[in-house]
Amino acid sequence: MAKKLGFFGKITKFFKQVKSELKKVNWPNKEEITSNTLVVLVTVIALIAFIGLIDLTLANIITPLIT
Numbered sequence: 001m002a003k004k005l006g007f008f009g010k011i012t013k014f015f016k017q018v019k020s021e022l023k024k025v026n027w028p029n030k031e032e033i034t035s036n037t038l039v040v041l042v043t044v045i046a047l048i049a050f051i052g053l054i055d056l057t058l059a060n061i062i063t064p065l066i067t
Contacts, residue, residue: 005013028036
């Protein structure tokens with residue numbers, strides 16, 4: 001029969017399991033981080049430009065209709 005753990009026993013077991021799982025993680029190296037960061041920045045800038053262009057176009061279409 002399994003031993004019943006108290007509150008602090010459960011917390012200790014949880015952190016031991018967390019430590020064990022973190023050892024299994026495949027952490028990215030510096031080149032992968034740099035590459036992924038660049039992809040994110042380029043994507044964000046492209047989306048800002050796209051949404052800005054759509055906003056400007058719709059504003060130019062709707063403004064004359066309102067005034």
